[in-house]
Amino acid sequence: MxxxxxxxxxxxxxxxxxxxxxxxxxxxxxxxxxxxxxxxxxxxxxxxxxxxxxxxxxxxxxxxxxxRASPIRQARFDIPLVRREIEEKGAEYRYSLAARSVEQTPDWLRERLNLDDGARALHLVCMHYADDDPYQHEDRWISLATLPQAEKADFIQSGPNEWLVATIPFSNAEISFSATLADARLADFLGSRLGDPLFTIERATWFEERAITYVRLAYRPGHRMTTRY
Amino acid sequence: MxxxxxxxxxxxxxxxxxxxxxxxxxxxxxxxxxxxxxxxxxxxxxxxxxxxxxxxxxxxxxxxxxxRASPIRQARFDIPLVRREIEEKGAEYRYSLAARSVEQTPDWLRERLNLDDGARALHLVCMHYADDDPYQHEDRWISLATLPQAEKADFIQSGPNEWLVATIPFSNAEISFSATLADARLADFLGSRLGDPLFTIERATWFEERAITYVRLAYRPGHRMTTRY
DNA sequence: CAGTGGTCTAGACCACTGA
DNA sequence: CAGTGGTCTAGACCACTGT
Missing domain, CATH: 1.10.10.10 (Winged helix-like DNA-binding domain superfamily/Winged helix DNA-binding domain)
Known part of the structure; x- marks a missing residue:
């Protein structure tokens, strides 16, 4: 027995x-x-x-x-790097940087990340492609107060996510999923139509209480995030 | 030490x-x-x-x-009963059944759940309200081959999810998140506008290899699913 | 083959918490 | 205060797998 x-x-x-x-x-x-x-x-x-x-x-x-009377249902999702996500589908990954600027942190972001007044941030807009088809649009802010060295990286060859993973070994994050509408700019980037529903992930990340980055990832229309439990 | x-x-x-x-x-x-x-x-x-x-x-x-070179980021989401989800927001939960019928399982669902040809299913359309505001629209199919007793339940007082949780103590499921567009019918149910982006959960459930149910949950516009890790 | 993690044991003491 | 789970120990053997 x-x-x-x-x-x-x-x-x-x-x-x-x-x-x-x-x-x-x-x-x-x-x-x-x-x-x-x-x-x-x-x-x-x-x-x-x-x-x-x-x-x-x-x-x-x-x-x-x-x-348990009603078992707590929990779903676990892996949050992979886009590169891996795309390569695991058997497609070729391509990245491009669409915009890069250093700005005063806008109010909504200051509040979201609890940053000081007048804090500067690096603002990046990137695209991730699978076999040359638009796959994900990335709109990212990196706090220069926490990560001043980000200003020296050019993010032309590879995306900020990969740079961050290599720079910050571990961090806490708040992540949320929602559905948003493709505006003209997003529709253009993603090669979709105006008004398409886009599966969207937002993630705010901290390292030892200090805000690192906030990112908004919009997937091409039809994207699904699936898991089993 | x-x-x-x-x-x-x-x-x-x-x-x-x-x-x-x-x-x-x-x-x-x-x-x-x-x-x-x-x-x-x-x-x-x-x-x-x-x-x-x-x-x-x-x-x-x-x-x-x-x-790990790049730590596997995993997010854990609780999948609560809608009732609890709403009550935890401090709102009053209300449920209503909009439609109930027994039908031949449509082809797409037969394939999705791996059901026999000509299998019958109970088709339910329900609404969940928070403080009388539309919160979630539920479109559910229950396999009568697996759960014949579902035909006797009327689902007028409480929703099929609660009945299922009480009937099937444990099961396996495949769950996926996506963004969909509100069509006329959904917009009407959810009190939203045509073309609103809706955060949508689909879940297929099995009990010991046999399909139980497939459900499609569309949330009111603006819904977010959030977690920390 | 040998080094590392995976698991099990028998026993101990502790921390919480319901009655 | 007594019953239950939470944790730790010292030691053992096993299962993989890199060399």
């Missing part, structure tokens, strides 16, 4: 899916489960901990473990 | 973010780290395993552990 934590996890999950353990019901405690599966308590613990991480069960000291 | 796995994880992460351990570089192995932190190897292992799960580092037997 010896089992691995994977087998235990799968078995418990199947007991839940098959209705053997009803939503909301109390499950046996770890010692009992270790007994049932003929393994150490730590092994059961790992299986249960992963199920809790996956949002399937709910654990509380003293109160025990229960099957 | 005794440390918890959380402290170790945080310390390693800060070593990476501060550039102490460069992207791509080889990190000390678990035994060395256990020595450094004055703890058991299992404790280091847990810290490192979580960092690997988070996409920060990359581990391979014999080859050792390296800092």
């Amino acid at each position: 010896k089992s691995t934590y994977r087998e235990i996890k799968a078995d418990i999950l199947s007991k839940i899916t098959k209705g053997h353990w009803q939503p909301g019901s109390l499950m046996p405690n770890e010692i009992e489960l270790a007994d049932i599966y003929g393994c150490a308590r730590a092994t059961v613990n790992r299986a249960m901990r992963e199920l809790a991480d996956d949002g399937i069960i709910e654990r509380r000291r003293k109160a025990g473990t229960r099957v | 005794k440390s918890t796995y959380r402290e170790i994880k945080a310390d390693i992460l800060s070593k990476i973010t501060k550039g102490h351990w460069q992207p791509g570089s080889l990190m000390p192995n678990e035994i060395e780290l256990a020595d450094i932190y004055g703890c058991a190897r299992a404790t280091v292992n847990r810290a490192m395993r979580e960092l690997a799960d988070d996409g920060i580092i990359e581990r391979r037997r014999k080859a050792g552990t390296r800092v």
Whole structure:
């Protein structure tokens, strides 16, 4: 009856899916489960901990473990570099810089990133192509207060995202998805029609509390972001 | 120098973010780290395993552990029930059923869900309101081959999602996000204008290889889905 | 083949929290 | 205060995989 934590996890999950353990019901405690599966308590613990991480069960000291009444559904999305995203589709990646300027940070961005009054930012507009078809439009601001060295990079050969990933090893971000309308400028860039609905990602990034960058990525019409869970 | 796995994880992460351990570089192995932190190897292992799960580092037997050159950025989104989504915004939730019919499964859906020829499905159109403002339009198909009992539910008091969550304790799903255009029918439902861009979620769900449901959720204009990582 | 991470154990103590 | 999960340990064996 010896089992691995994977087998235990799968078995418990199947007991839940098959209705053997009803939503909301109390499950046996770890010692009992270790007994049932003929393994150490730590092994059961790992299986249960992963199920809790996956949002399937709910654990509380003293109160025990229960099957979640309505399992928390979580979808995980990889946020790849555009280059990789395109290359993984088997297409050839091409990048181009459309505009580059140093500006006073506009008010809406200052507020969004919590920047000082009069802070300067590098404003970049870029395009990413898949097999020469427009794929993604990138409108990016980089805080020069945080990253003064960005002013020296020209971003002609490769995009700011790749530069940032190489420069800042790790950061926190807030990301949001929405649907926006193609205005004349975007439609022109993306080779789409005015008024096309565009799947849009916005991302604001911080490094140790200091704002690094804000970017708005508009995908060509018809783009989907898909995952399984 | 005794440390918890959380402290170790945080310390390693800060070593990476501060550039102490460069992207791509080889990190000390678990035994060395256990020595450094004055703890058991299992404790280091847990810290490192979580960092690997988070996409920060990359581990391979014999080859050792390296800092990822470009960290895999993953965003986790909760997929809540609409009811909870609305109530958490502090608004009052209201639901209404707009249409209900039993139909032959259309071809595109048969293909999408891998259903048999001539399979019947329950087709539902519903609206979800927040404080009486249109919030989300739901267009759902439920396979009657898999869930014949759905035909008996009337879905007048509460939506199919809540019924499904209570009926099927756990399932696999494929979910995708996109931007679509409001046609006349959708614009009418959502009280928006024709041609508004709508953030749209599609979800197909299976239970033990058998298709359960396909749903298309269109949000009112301006909706955003946000998360941090 | 040997080095590294992956997993398991048996036991211990601790931290929370429900009754 | 007592029951449950959370974490740690010291040691062991195993599974991969680079050399």
